[in-house]
Amino acid sequence: MRLAWLSATAQRFAPYLGLAVILVLALQWSTPFDDGWLVAAGLVATFLLTLIIIASAIRITDWDASRAAERGLAARDALTSALEFDDPDDDVHRLIQTRAELLVERSDPSRAIPFRADGSRLRQSGMTAALALLIGLLPPLGSASALSADIEAALDAEAAQIEKLAAAVAAADVETSDEIIAELERLAQELRDAESLEQALQSLDDADTRLDARLDPAFLSQKAAIQGLARDLALRPLADGAPLDAASQFDHLADTLSSLSTPELAALADRLSDLAESQAAGNPELSGHLADASRALEEGDLSEARISLEEAASRQRTGFDQLSGQQALVETSRALDGARTRLSGEGAGTSELAEGGQGEDGQGQPGEGQGQGSGQGQSGEGQAEGAGAGGQPQDGASGEITGVAPGDGSASGDGGQGRIGADVGQDHGTDVETAEVFAPIDEGALADLVQVGIDGGAGEGDIVGRADGVTQRGESIVPYAQVLPEYLNEAADALSELRLPPSMRSIVQAYFDLLAAEAR
Amino acid sequence: MVRLEQANLDDYAAVAHAVESAVGTMIAGQPDLIRQTLVGLLAEGHVLLEGVPGLGKTELVKAFSHAIGVGFSRVQFTPDLMPADIVGTQVLEEDESGHRRFQYQAGPVFTNLLLADEINRATPKTQAALLEAMQERQVTVAGRTRDLPRPFLVLATQNPIELEGTYPLPEAQLDRFMFKVTVHPPTAEVLEEILRRTTTGSVPEVPLAVDIETIASMIALTPQLPVATHLLQYVSRIIEATHPEGDTASPPVKRYVRWGASPRGAQSIVLAAKAAAMIDGRPHVTAEDIRWAVPAALRHRLVLGYEATAEGVRSDAIIDEVLHSVPEPRPEIRGVP
Numbered sequence: 001m002r003l004a005w006l007s008a009t010a011q012r013f014a015p016y017l018g019l020a021v022i023l024v025l026a027l028q029w030s031t032p033f034d035d036g037w038l039v040a041a042g043l044v045a046t047f048l049l050t051l052i053i054i055a056s057a058i059r060i061t062d063w064d065a066s067r068a069a070e071r072g073l074a075a076r077d078a079l080t081s082a083l084e085f086d087d088p089d090d091d092v093h094r095l096i097q098t099r100a101e102l103l104v105e106r107s108d109p110s111r112a113i114p115f116r117a118d119g120s121r122l123r124q125s126g127m128t129a130a131l132a133l134l135i136g137l138l139p140p141l142g143s144a145s146a147l148s149a150d151i152e153a154a155l156d157a158e159a160a161q162i163e164k165l166a167a168a169v170a171a172a173d174v175e176t177s178d179e180i181i182a183e184l185e186r187l188a189q190e191l192r193d194a195e196s197l198e199q200a201l202q203s204l205d206d207a208d209t210r211l212d213a214r215l216d217p218a219f220l221s222q223k224a225a226i227q228g229l230a231r232d233l234a235l236r237p238l239a240d241g242a243p244l245d246a247a248s249q250f251d252h253l254a255d256t257l258s259s260l261s262t263p264e265l266a267a268l269a270d271r272l273s274d275l276a277e278s279q280a281a282g283n284p285e286l287s288g289h290l291a292d293a294s295r296a297l298e299e300g301d302l303s304e305a306r307i308s309l310e311e312a313a314s315r316q317r318t319g320f321d322q323l324s325g326q327q328a329l330v331e332t333s334r335a336l337d338g339a340r341t342r343l344s345g346e347g348a349g350t351s352e353l354a355e356g357g358q359g360e361d362g363q364g365q366p367g368e369g370q371g372q373g374s375g376q377g378q379s380g381e382g383q384a385e386g387a388g389a390g391g392q393p394q395d396g397a398s399g400e401i402t403g404v405a406p407g408d409g410s411a412s413g414d415g416g417q418g419r420i421g422a423d424v425g426q427d428h429g430t431d432v433e434t435a436e437v438f439a440p441i442d443e444g445a446l447a448d449l450v451q452v453g454i455d456g457g458a459g460e461g462d463i464v465g466r467a468d469g470v471t472q473r474g475e476s477i478v479p480y481a482q483v484l485p486e487y488l489n490e491a492a493d494a495l496s497e498l499r500l501p502p503s504m505r506s507i508v509q510a511y512f513d514l515l516a517a518e519a520r
Numbered sequence: 521m522v523r524l525e526q527a528n529l530d531d532y533a534a535v536a537h538a539v540e541s542a543v544g545t546m547i548a549g550q551p552d553l554i555r556q557t558l559v560g561l562l563a564e565g566h567v568l569l570e571g572v573p574g575l576g577k578t579e580l581v582k583a584f585s586h587a588i589g590v591g592f593s594r595v596q597f598t599p600d601l602m603p604a605d606i607v608g609t610q611v612l613e614e615d616e617s618g619h620r621r622f623q624y625q626a627g628p629v630f631t632n633l634l635l636a637d638e639i640n641r642a643t644p645k646t647q648a649a650l651l652e653a654m655q656e657r658q659v660t661v662a663g664r665t666r667d668l669p670r671p672f673l674v675l676a677t678q679n680p681i682e683l684e685g686t687y688p689l690p691e692a693q694l695d696r697f698m699f700k701v702t703v704h705p706p707t708a709e710v711l712e713e714i715l716r717r718t719t720t721g722s723v724p725e726v727p728l729a730v731d732i733e734t735i736a737s738m739i740a741l742t743p744q745l746p747v748a749t750h751l752l753q754y755v756s757r758i759i760e761a762t763h764p765e766g767d768t769a770s771p772p773v774k775r776y777v778r779w780g781a782s783p784r785g786a787q788s789i790v791l792a793a794k795a796a797a798m799i800d801g802r803p804h805v806t807a808e809d810i811r812w813a814v815p816a817a818l819r820h821r822l823v824l825g826y827e828a829t830a831e832g833v834r835s836d837a838i839i840d841e842v843l844h845s846v847p848e849p850r851p852e853i854r855g856v857p
Binding site for chain 2: 060063064065067068071076077078080081084085091092093095096098099
């Protein structure tokens with residue numbers, strides 16, 4: 001009877017419980033409240049527990065039991081009458097008792113208290129349960145809708161790309177490999193687990209921020225200094241027959257100092273002093289060692305010079321290692337930027353079909369623009385300018401950096417394809433402040449990126465280089481003395497033809513006068 | 521006190537069914553009417569039959585008298601019918617010696633089954649005379665009280681469609697009838713059976729189904745059947761629900777009923793239920809017995825108001841509503857069947 005009561009009462013209140021659960025889950029759906037399922041489960045458990053407690057404590061009289069049983073057995077008041085009229089000395093009572101006993105003997109006790117299903121209540125309960133489940137499974141209100149198949153596939157593809165990148169970093173075995181690999185693996189997992197595009201983009205941003213935090217702020221100047229030194233020494237070795245790389249040259253020089261003549265030592269001291277000066281900004285430690293070596297040579301202290309040269313060699317090697325690690329961070333960060341761009345295009349293409357884009361393929365607008373860089377070689381032997389026009393679409397599928405364009409070795413050179421040239425070209429005169437362009441590359445390798453600033457709002461052409469560029473070995477390395485006359489003529493023409501503002505004429509005139517004096 | 525045994529109950533149930541079967545040889549297609557009349561007989565409650573002429577009301581009384589072997593009288597009530605025409609009167613007689621004295625001449629009421637045909641056509645005075653006999657089961661003439669024979673059952677008829685020149689029974693007198701039974705016209709199939717039985721020149725003979733002693737025993741035993749408390753409460757709640765001023769009255773009762781059923785109505789229900797249990801061979805009353813008895817016991821006891829008359833609402837509809845609104849006693853634990 002208690003179970004029958006439990007069943008009937010549960011059926012009776014189940015729809016209300018379902019409504020309560022719906023309210024809780026709706027609260028979870030529409031607000032930041034995250035424990036909806038937990039509270040719903042608590043409600044259900046409390047409901048059942050309360051019913052069980054009440055069912056076990058409920059008072060059931062004999063009459064209640066008799067009445068319920070005779071209704072279940074269709075006994076037509078026989079049991080309650082027998083319960084009431086139980087005088088053994090009364091013939092009528094005895095007759096009623098006998099009839100009740102016979103009836104009970106012939107009945108199936110299991111039918112006495114039947115469990116009854118209230119179809120209406122059960123239907124209501126089922127509907128509320130289904131509705132609660134539906135609301136519970138909905139993504140939170142205000143978040144992105146559930147991932148579409150396209151976005152999910154794009155996230156998986158990016159995660160796979162990132163894992164490939166991690167493998168490549170592992171193969172490179174640079175100084176920062178472990179940190180980068182851990183970061184990339186974590187990011188790949190987060191992309192696969194992302195419940196929305198926004199969440200995936202946020203993961204990318206977070207990973208990029210963490211990688212950027214590991215990047216040495218002086219990375220570019222270090223890179224320019226170290227690579228410039230290496231290139232300079234490769235073109236103009238410190239000694240005849242010396243190896244090509246800078247560190248080996250320092251070691252070689254340290255070993256052969258004693259064999260050099262005094263004029264050679266003096267020339268070497270000057271050369272080392274120049275090199276020290278060139279490294280002062282980007283690699284001060286190496287600069288110090290070179291300056292020490294130069295000073296020791298001037299003072300005739302060969303042993304001290306040898307020690308300084310060996311330290312310089314060591315520092316150059318260390319610098320290369322550090323540079324590789326930092327470069328790996330930069331490349332990784334760049335790859336993440338590419339992934340973010342592709343995913344952003346995926347989202348826009350999928351959800352909004354941005355104007356000019358192809359929504360289905362997630363392609364962005366083809367980039368188009370120009371980049372200019374100016375740089376000065378390590379030893380002042382050459383200058384280079386590069387201009388690049390890029391038409392590479394920011395393809396959601398590949399996103400590879402394909403800008404491969406060696407400088408032409410002259411004072412001006414064609415840059416590679418601008419990876420985000422569209423930004424440069426379109427953002428002239430807008431609020432864009434920086435952009436990445438390709439600088440002339442070293443030994444025909446992939447173009448390196450350098451950061452240049454764009455003075456936004458000033459119109460086209462206001463690009464000011466902020467980092468030293470690198471020149472290419474070969475014809476681009478030209479002593480400025482050879483081109484100075486031509487430059488002087490051009491400057492004179494400019495001054496005479498009033499192509500320069502008056503306020504700038506004196507500066508230009510002073511500059512070329514200084515160069516001419518030094519050339520002499 | 522008659523000792524009650526299961527064998528008695530079984531025998532009585534068989535007798536009751538035999539009586540119903542015997543009456544049924546004459547009255548075709550009216551099992552409810554026969555059962556209600558038999559219940560009235562066993563519960564010693566009089567029955568008011570309402571129906572248009574020609575439905576076999578007289579034949580019903582005749583059939584019952586033959587089936588149970590008791591006397592039968594029929595009185596056609598008319599406006600000029602006097603009380604003495606029913607209860608009897610003193611007549612002056614002169615014997616052989618020349619002495620004159622009043623001699624009581626018994627009226628038709630001195631019988632077991634009395635058919636008061638078209639009772640509403642007699643004057644209230646005459647109606648009152650009969651109703652007194654019905655209630656007291658005795659008559660007093662010239663200062664002398666005389667008991668009526670037992671069993672004594674009055675079956676009165678009313679024609680519901682011909683009311684001109686009639687004297688409708690007042691509520692207080694209607695209350696003395698245990699049942700008011702509505703006699704419905706026969707269906708086509710029943711009518712066919714009636715034609716087959718009554719148009720061949722021979723009248724079906726109603727067999728004697730029981731002796732008068734057995735009927736008397738059954739009448740005596742009927743009140744002894746016990747009724748459980750919860751069923752008495754059920755009856756009380758039903759009666760209470762017919763009172764428009766009561767808390768448990770349903771909206772239709774409040775709207776259409778002017779006066780609810782009297783305690784005599786409750787008594788009639790319980791007695792009728794006991795008789796029904798007796799006919800069924802049970803030693804106790806059930807809720808079904810009560811629900812079965814309620815319509816016939818209450819339909820003439822509800823005084824309907826003007827709205828009911830205007831809207832054509834009949835007592836039976838109100839009673840159905842009352843039975844629907846008063847639940848059968850069940851365990852106090854909600855959810856348990």
